Amino acid sequence: FGCTDDPPPTTTEQGGVIxxxxxxxxxxxxxxxxxxxxxxxxxxxxxxxxxxxxDGGFQLTLPLGGAPFEREYVKAEVTGYVTSFAAxxxxxxxxxxxxxxxxxxxxxxxxAQATTGAAQLPPGTGTVFVTVRDCxxxxxxxxxxxxxxxxxxxxxxxxxxxxxxxxTTARGVAMITDLTGTTVTLTVQAGDETYRPQTYRVAxxxxxxxxxxx
Numbered sequence: 310f311g312c313t314d315d316p317p318p319t320t321t322e323q324g325g326v327i328x329x330x331x332x333x334x335x336x337x338x339x340x341x342x343x344x345x346x347x348x349x350x351x352x353x354x355x356x357x358x359x360x361x362x363x364d365g366g367f368q369l370t371l372p373l374g375g376a377p378f379e380r381e382y383v384k385a386e387v388t389g390y391v392t393s394f395a396a397x398x399x400x401x402x403x404x405x406x407x408x409x410x411x412x413x414x415x416x417x418x419x420x421a422q423a424t425t426g427a428a429q430l431p432p433g434t435g436t437v438f439v440t441v442r443d444c445x446x447x448x449x450x451x452x453x454x455x456x457x458x459x460x461x462x463x464x465x466x467x468x469x470x471x472x473x474x475x476x477t478t479a480r481g482v483a484m485i486t487d488l489t490g491t492t493v494t495l496t497v498q499a500g501d502e503t504y505r506p507q508t509y510r511v512a513x514x515x516x517x518x519x520x521x522x523x
Contacts, residue, residue, distance in 0.1 A: 326404045330365035331385060334410030335468075339365030343387040343411070347371060348394075350380040352510060371405075382510065382517075385409060391417050391516050396509055398442070398520040412516060424463050424470050425486070435488040435511030438518040441481040441497055441504075446522070448481030452499040457506075460485050460493075497521055 327347060331340045339361075346357035347369040361367045371381065382394040390411040397405060412420075421430045430436055441452040453476050454462045464474035465482040477483060485493065488511045497504035504523050511517050 325371040326368050327371050327381070327383060327406070328366070328368040328404075329407045329409050331361045331367060331409045331411060332365055333390075334412050335416050339363070340387060340390070340411060341365060343367070343385050343390075345369060346384045348382040348384055350382075350510070352382065352512070355381070365409075367409075380509075383409065385411055387411070389413055392514070393516040393518060394510065394512065396517065396519040398522050410518070417516075420470060420484070421486075424472060424484070431487045433489075433513045434486065435493075435513060436484065436486045436516050437488065437493060437509065437511060438482065438484050438516060439495060440520045441477050441483070441499065442520050442522050443499075444523055446520075448477070448479065449499050450477050450479050450481060452477045452481065452497050454483050454485075455496050455498075456485055457494040458488065458490065460487055493517075495521060499523075 331343045332338060333340055341361055341363040343361040344358045345361060345367050347355040349355055355371065356369045359367060359369060369383065380396060382396050385393045390413050393411055395407065395409055418429050421427050439454065441449040443449050463470035463484045464477055465471065465480055466474050466478060470484040491510060492508050493511050494506050494508040496506045502523060504521060507521055509517055509519055
């Protein structure tokens with residue numbers, strides 16, 4: 310589910326495992342000792358906290374109970390990195406694994422200087438990183454994103470967000486900062502296709518990362 314005209318899933322296994330490897334988003338090196346907690350859409354605890362192993366590996370248990378899980382978040386906390394939430398792009402029906410990239414505080418400050426000219430991202434506000442993907446989970450270039458709050462969207466040029474691009478480039482990645490509410494709703498236009506609006510949680514002084522699909 311999540312692609313045009315696909316019906317939503319109705320059944321699942323009774324339980325599932327959410328796992329992956331925590332890595333430094335810039336260096337692509339594993340990060341051990343990260344505290345990870347599985348949360349529901351209201352940001353209430355489901356499982357954890359647990360700590361990532363030396364190779365960054367982690368597992369959390371999702372009690373599916375036979376019904377799809379529409380939205381969950383994996384919260385990651387460790388000294389020297391921005392506290393982050395990672396969300397699933399589609400309802401979860403079985404085991405789910407993903408690479409969890411964390412941004413160091415130093416790199417977050419560098420991103421702020423490159424995009425807004427400030428020494429750091431606006432304190433007390435949330436930031437989201439979104440990757441636009443197609444029905445085959447491939448990144449989409451040339452897509453534009455609008456938010457319900459009207460906040461500016463910074464598209465990535467290479468590995469960093471930039472003031473220059475006006476749409477997603479080959480990696481399909483964008484960043485939205487200075488979010489003051491508890492949620493953000495995004496709408497994507499990719500060529501002639503308008504993705505259904507999708508809403509995600511945000512929290513002050515944290516990053517939320519997710520993929521968005523049709």
